[in-house]
Amino acid sequence: MAMNTNVRIDSSGFDSAAVSSITEEAVTKAVLNFGRRSKVFFKFESFPLRDELSSVTMQNVGSDTPLIVNGAYGNAFQLRPATTLSFPFALKDKKQLSIGFWWTPVNMKPGINPNTGKAAYFRTPVISKANFTFDLGSGLVSVQDSTFVIYEESREDNENVMYILLESITGDQVVLESEAYEAGLNHYFWFAFNGSSSEAKLFIDGKEVSLEIVEGTALPLTLNQVNSTQVEINNSAVGQNGLLRNTYAVIDELYMEDKYIADPFKIARHINFGSEYELDAQLRNRDRVYTGFAFDDPTAINITAVYSNGTNIYAGRTDGRVFKGDRLLWRSRKDFANRDELDYVQTKFLSTESSVSIDDGALRVSKSNVRI
Amino acid sequence: MPLDFGNNPQFGQLFNANFSGGGADPGGQLSLTKAQIASLAGNLTLTFEDETSELDISNAVLRVAFSTTTNPYLPFIGGLFSVQQADNGTKMFIGGFDSDFQDTIFPMQIPLIGQSLQELSDTIGSFEGVRSEVLNGRELMDSKNLINTAFYSGTDRWVYFFADAEAFNESTEPTLFKNIKTFLTSVEPNLSQNIPTQSLGGFISPTEVYETDTLESGVSFYDTELSVVNNNLSDFALIQIQDEILAVDDWNEGTAIISERQSHGTPIRFHPVGSLVRGIKNNDLFDTKFNKNRKQYRCIAIRNETTNEYAKDVKVYFNLLSRNLLSGTRLAIEIPRSEFRSGEASSGSTTFFSDTSLENIFADDHYVTAAVTFTTGANSGQTRIVVSYNGETGTFFLDSQLPSEINSGDGYYVDTAPSQRIVTGEVAPEIGILDQSSPVPPYLIGEFQEAQYFIEGVSIDVDGRRTNGATLGPKQAIYVWIERELEDINEEFSNNRMFVTVGYSRV
Secondary structure (H helix, E strand, C coil): CCECCCCECCCCCCCHHHCCEECHHHHHHHHHCCCCCCEEEECCCCCCEECCCCCCEEEECCCCCCEEEECCCCEEEECCCCCCEEECCCCCCCCEEEEEEEEECCCCCCEECCCCCCEECCEEEEEEEEEEEEECCCCEEEEEEEEEEEEEEECCCCEEEEEEEEEECCCCEEEEEECCEECCCCEEEEEEEECCCCEEEEEECCEEECEEEEECCCCCCCECCCCCCCEEECCCCCEEHHHECCCCCEEEEEEEECCCCCCHHHHHHHHHHCCHHHHCHHHHCEEEEEEEEEEEECCCCCEEEEEECCCEEEEEECCCCEEEEEHHHHHHHCCCCCHHHHHHCEEEECCCCCEEEEECCEEEEECEEEEC | CCCCCCCCHHHHHHHHHHHCCCCCCCCCCCCCCHHHHHHHCEEECCCCCCCCCCCEHHHCCEEEEECCCCCCCCCEEEEEEEEEEECCCCEEEEEEEEECCCCEEEEEEEECCCCEHHHHHHHHHCCCCEEEEECCCCCCCEHHHECCCCCEECECCCEEECECHHHHCCCCCCCHHHHEEEEEEECCCCCCCCCHHHCEECEEEEEECCEEEEECCCECCCCCEEEECCCCCCCCCEEEECCEEEEEEEEECCEEEEEEEEECCCCCCCECCCCEEEEECECCCCCCCCCCCCEEEEEEEEEECCCCCCEEEEEEEEEECCCCCCEEEEEEEEECCCCCEEEECCEECCCEEECHHHCCCCCCCCCCCCEEEECCCCCCCCEEEEEEEECCCCEEEECCCCCCCCCCCCEEEECCCCCCECCCCCCCCCCCCCCCCCCCCCCEECCCECCECHHHCEECCHHHCCCCCCCECCCCEEEEEEEEEECCCCCCEEEEEEEEEEEEECC
16 A cells, blocks of 8 residues: 655634635636646637637738638538638647647648659648748748647649648657548548657547658657747748649638547547537536337328219318329229228227228228228 | 438537636536525534444545645645535535644635545545545445544544445445436236337336347447457347447347448447447337327336345436427426335235334325235245335235235235236326325326436436435336327338436436
8 A cells, every 4th residue: 555645734823714605706717617737729710710718819910811612510610722710829838739629621632843853732621720821942831939730732633632740849850740531521630649658649530640741850849839920810821933823612610628638539539529519618517318219100191081072082081181082093003802902091089980891892981080 | 421420419418508718716606596606605513423433444545645745835734534414414625734733724625525435535545645446346425425533643544434325325336327227017917918009107117118238349330340249149130339229230149240330310329348249120109100290108117126226316317319390399397196115024824914113104095006016925926016005114905815825924015016007009108196085096297298318318207206316226116108299291201219318317
C-alpha cells in the first residue's frame, strides 16, 4: 500500500472568511464550465462569423466574400479564390492540438511540366497558422514562425491528398501526407496531434487514414506558437508558386482545441450531432441508446357503402371518397365464386346481427363494413 | 448535395437556444433555472478534518500541484487545495495561493456540479502555475464523488484526491451505451418472448427486442460494406446502427453488403468501431391490428444491465418520428413497484423465506407480484411469484411450494416487478394512476405523451416519485408503453419507422 503523502495545512491563521460559501455566481460558472483551454468553434451560419465560445470574430481579409450555401448543419461557406478568412487563436497547451471541419474539396486537373512532361499537381490552401514567404529566386512559397499549415494537392481521377505541415518550437518542420480521397464530396476532416506521445492522426469521415511523413524526420514535441500569427482559411499552400491556387471549397463547422482528441466515439459526436454537442458541459456528457422500429402503416380506410346501377359500381369510403368502377371488370377481379375468398376480405361488424357471406357468386354484406 | 444528418429540432432548437449568435464569454445560456442554481449554492463551514489520510494514493483519482518552476514571475509562492462541502451537500474544489505578503487568496472556488473529473482537472489546470491530472482512468467520473478533505499544501508537491468507494469502483470504460438494453415483455417470468407483437406488458422477458452484434471497423457515410464481430445477424435484411437503418443486400461471413444507406428515411451517420449493430425486421413489434380508434399498444422494458454504472437524468423520447404524417406514436412510462435485488436467505421453508438485511427497509407488500429466482441451494433455478411481503422482517411469501426447504445462505434474486399487462395490443393500458394502494400493477405510470425529440423527453422519474429519481442504476428497469395511432384517412404507407431513444447523462 502506498500511503497518502498529502501534507495538511494547519488551520491556525487560516482566514475562513475568504472561503465561506458556494455562491450562485460560482455555480453558474461551473455549470457553464467555459474552462480556459484554447478552443474555438465557428458554425459558418451567417456574417459576422463569431466564435460560439467567445467574442472572437472571423474576418474576411480577402477581396471576395464567400457564398453562403447548405452545409452539414445549417449553412456553410463556399470560399472564393480571393476569400481569406482570419481569426486569432493561441495554443495554451502547445503539445496538443485537434482540428475538425467539414470540407467539400475541389479537384484541379493537373498540368504538364513542360520540362519533364510529367503531371504537375496544383496545391490549394485549407487552413493555416503560419507566415508565408515567397522566394523570388526559387519560386518557392514556404512558411516560418508557423504552427501548422494544412493544404491539399489535386491528383488524377478527381482525388486529392491532404498535407499537414507542423513546426516545432525550435523551427523544425515536418510534412505529413494523407491517403487520397474523392473530391467534390462532403468530407469531415479531423486532425489530432499529441507531441508528448508523438502521435498525429487524421480521420476522414470518421475513419482514421494513414499519414506518412514526406518531409522532415519526426513529429515535434512542442508546437511553435506565435501569438501574433492568425489562423487563416484559404490563404496559401506551400510549394512552387506557379502550382499554388486558392480554392472555392466549402467549409463548415470549424472546431479547434489545444487538446489531443482521437477517440472515434468523440469524433463521431462532432460528425453526427455537430460540434456544439461537444461544447456544452451538460450535453457533452449526455449519451443515448436507440431502439428503432420499422413497420408498414396499413390503410385505415373502409368501404362503407356500395351501390350498383347495373352498369357501374360505386363504392363509398370512410374518408368520404366515392369510387366508380366498371361492373364487368369488378366481377372479373372479384367474382366471389369461391367461398375461400372470404378469407381475403377484412370485415368490421357493426352490430350483433352483422354478417358477411358469399351468396350465389356475390358478397353479401349485412350491417358490416368490408375492406376488399 | 449536403449530407442529411437529420437536422431535426432535437438539436436545432436546443442549440439555437443555447448558442444563439455566439457572443461574449462564457457564451451559452444556462440549462438550469435560477431556482435550481440558488438551491445548489450554500454556506461552507470549513473543515480541517480529513477523511482521506489513511487512503492508498494508488487509488487516488486526481492530483494537483502548484509550482513556480515554469514561471518564476508568478506573484505567488505557494498553493493549497481542498475539497469542502457546503451545508446543503454541494461540494466545492478550493484552491488558494500564498502571496509574498504572507496572505492567502482563494481564486479557485469551483462547485463540483455537472462536470466530469477531466473537466474539473482542465479548469484547475488552467490556473497559472497549477498542474492537475486525473488518475486511474477516472476522467469521466462525476467530480461530485470527490471525498472531502482538509487543506493540503500543493507547493512543489502533488496533493492527492480520492473518490467515494462506490464511485471509484464504477467501470473506468463506460459501457452504458452498450448495456442499456431493451427487452420484450412476457406473461410469465423468465419466459422468452418469441412473438414480439405479444409484448403487451407483464414480466421482463429475457428476449431483447433485437439481436445485436458489434461493428468490427468504422463505417463512414460513403461506405457500402460493413463487418460485424460475431456474424449473428445474417438472417436480417435490415440493420440499425445508432439511428440509421441500413438495408442489407447480402451477408458474407459477417460482412454485409449494403444496398441502401439511410433506409426508411433515417439520417446518415458515421458509425465508429465498436458501435452496436441491431438486426431489425419490418412489422415485428407492431402489426396491422388496430382497435376501432385506430390505436395499438405495446410495452417494452428498458434495463441498465451494467453492474456498477449509473445513467443519470434519464429521459425517453422519440428522436425519429413516424414519417407518415397520418400516423404517430406516443409513449408513457410505467415504474415497477420494486427493483431488482439479489441477496441471501436468512431462513425459510418451502413457501416463504426471510432476508434479515431487508428488515424495515421497504413497506409491506413492496415485492408483491415480483418473481424470485433462487441461484444457489437446493432450489437453484426455481422461480416463484411473491404473493405477500413483510417489510418489518424482510419475509417473502411465495405463490407455490418449492421442492426443497430454503436454507440460510441460499442465494436468490428478486427480479423487477412486472408492469400491468393488457389482453390484446388493441387495449389501452391504464394510465395516470398514481395513488393506487393495491399491489396489483400498474404501480406508477404517467400519461401518454408525444415525447418528440430530446426537448420533450419524458423523465423516468414519473411524477417525481420514483425511488431512485431519474437515475437508472445497475439492473434497474422501467417499462415504456408505446401507443401507435393511424388517422382515419390514412392510406397504406410502407417502410415507416420510429425510434424510441433513451437519453442520459454519464455524470
